[in-house]
Amino acid sequence: MTSTSRDVARAAGVSVATVSRAFSEAGAVSELTRRKVLTEARRLGYSPNPAARRLITGRSGNIGLIVPDLANPFFADIIKGVQRRAREARQAILVADTDEQARLEGDALRSLARQVDGVILASPRSEIEDLPDDLNIPIVLIHRQAPGWWSVSADFAEGIRQALVNVRALGHDNVAYAAGPIQSWSGGMRTASLRHHAAELGVCLYELGSVAPTIDGGLAAADLALATPATALIAYNDVVAIGAMRRFAARGVSVPRDMSVVGCDNTMLSQLAVPALTTVGVPRYEAGEAAVALLERTLADADAVPVQQLLPTALVIRDTTAPPRRS
Template sequence: MADESRPVKRITLKDVAKAADVSLASASYAINGTGSLGSEVRAHILKIAADLGYRQNLSARAVRTGRTGTLGLILPDFANPFFTGLAQAVMRRARADRHYVVIADTEGDVRLEQQAIASLIERGVDGLVWFPVRDLDTATPPPELPTVIMDRRAVGLSLILADYTGGGRQAAAHLMARGHRKVGIVSGPMSLNSMTERCQGFRSGLSADAECVFHVETGFSDDLEPAVGAAIDNRSVTAIFAGTDQIALAVVRRAARSGLRVPEDLSIIGFGDAPWVGTSAPALTTVEMPIEDMANEAVDRLLQRDPGAPARVVFDTSLIVRESTRALP
C-alpha cells in the first residue's frame, strides 16, 4: 500500500535539463525565454518541462534576480467596464512577457489608493501601472519602484496619455458636419486635466455659428447629477458631448425618461470607446482612446531594464461613428 503521507518531489530545473539532455544553462534560457537557443532546442526543452510538470519557483527566482515577475495595476473603479477592458489589455501584454498582474481597485478613494500602493510594494511587484483617482502634484511611489501613470497628470513619473484636446475637436467636428448648432456638454469632474482638455477641445472645434448652450458636471457614475436632467428636460440642444462613455449612456437613459429618442431627437457622443458601447442600444458614437496600445506602452516601459528619464507618451484618438448621432434634416 502506497504511503500517501510522503511528500511529492518537486520537479527542479536540473531534472528538466537531465531529461532533455541539455545543460542547466540551456534549460534556464528556455524556461525564462532568454539566451540564444535554436527554436527546435527551445521547443524540445519546453515540451520536456511540460511533460514533467515543471513549475518555476518564483520565490527562489525573486531571491536570485531581485524580480518577482509580477506587476501592480491600480484602478479607480473596477465596476466601470472601461477599466475592465484596460485591465485585460495590461494583463495580456504582461502575460506575453511571462509576468503576472496584481490588481487593486481603489473605489475612487485616495486613502484606499495609498493603502494599495503600500500593499503592492510589500508584495515586491517589479513595477506599477497606476490610473490615479486624481491628478498628482508629487510622485507618491518610492523612486526605486518603476511606475507609469495613465490618463492623469503627475510630476516625476512617466505618463501614458491620449490626445484629449484632439479628441474633443473630433467630436465637435462630427456634430458640426451633421448640422448641429445648439449643443451641450455633460462632463466628468473638471478638476481632472484630461477632462478639462476634452471639453476645451470640443469648444474649440465648434463652428462660429454654433453655441454651447450648457456645460454640466457629473460624477463618474451611472447616476447623473440632477442638473443634467434639468438641462435635458429643457430640450434646448440637438446634441450632447459626454466626457466619458459611461456618462454618455447614462445621458441616453435619462433622455428616454424625458421622452427624447436618440438619435432622432437628441444626438449623443461619448469618449473612450469602452468594449461594450458598440453593442448598446443605440450603439454609441464615441472618440476612441487606443487602450490596447496605451496598455502595451505602459507595460513595455515598466519591463525595460533601463527606462531612462520619465517620459510623456501621447496617443492619437479617432472618431468611431455608430448609431447615437445623426445629421439634422
C-alpha cells in the first residue's frame, strides 16, 4: 500500500542505505543525491516506517505521561507544557489517566514501558517504593521528590510562607489551615512550611485537618474554620478555597471583610471566583516543559546523575485578603 524505502531507492537510482541516510544522518550523503532522494520520496508519498525504525534503533520517539486526573485543570496545564516541549523535540506523547488510583500507576507504567523512551509521572499517588523498578526506562517525577530520582517540583514551602507572611502583615494573628489528602507529597510540604513559619512569626495556626480536595471539602473546611477564632483561611488548593467561600457566603460571612481566604495553585478558577481569589501561584506549564527537558537529558546521557529541579512559586494577591475587621 504505502511505499517503502526500497521503492524510493529504486526510483532515485540509489540503495536503501542511501535513502535511510538521506532521511536521518546529516552530512552522510551528498547534497545532490539527498535532494534527489527527497523529491522522489515526496512524489511517492514515502515516509519512514516508525515501527521498523524503532525496532532497530530501540528508540520510539514517544514519551509517556501519567497523571492522576486529566480533567483536573491543574494537570491539564502540565500536559500542555509537556506537549509543547515534546512537539519541539519531535516526540509524541502517550498519556494515561489513573483516575486518582495509586494502584493504576504501576499498571500504566508497566504498559507504557515498552512503548516509550521515558516516562513523566505527575504527582504520583503511590509511594515511590511501590512503583515497579525493573522497567529499565528513565522516569521523571513531577511534584514529588525522592533520592536517586529525577524530579521537577515547585517550591510550595516558599509560596505558602509568602501567603502566611502576607496575611500576618495584614494583621491576622489567628489563621486556619485546611490540609489536603495525606498522600499528597506537595501537601506535606505545605503543612510543614506552615507549621514552621507560624511558630516563627508568632501566628496561631488552627489546623482543620485533612479535607477532600473538592468543593465539598471546602464547604466542610469553612464550617470548621468558623468554629475557631481564625480570621483567615489558607486552603490546600483553589477548589477547596472556593468551596469555603461559597459556604462563608451562605453563612453570611463576608469575604474578605469578615474572613480572608488564600488558595493554592492559581488555576483558572481563582480568577473566575467572585471576589477573585488570592492564591499561591504554582508553575504548571513550566513544570511540564522542565520535565521533558530532564527526560531529554537522561536520554542523551544514560548515566547522568539525577537532578531534582525546584521551580519558584509566588503569592498572587487578588481580592480575598484584607485586614481583619476591628470588632
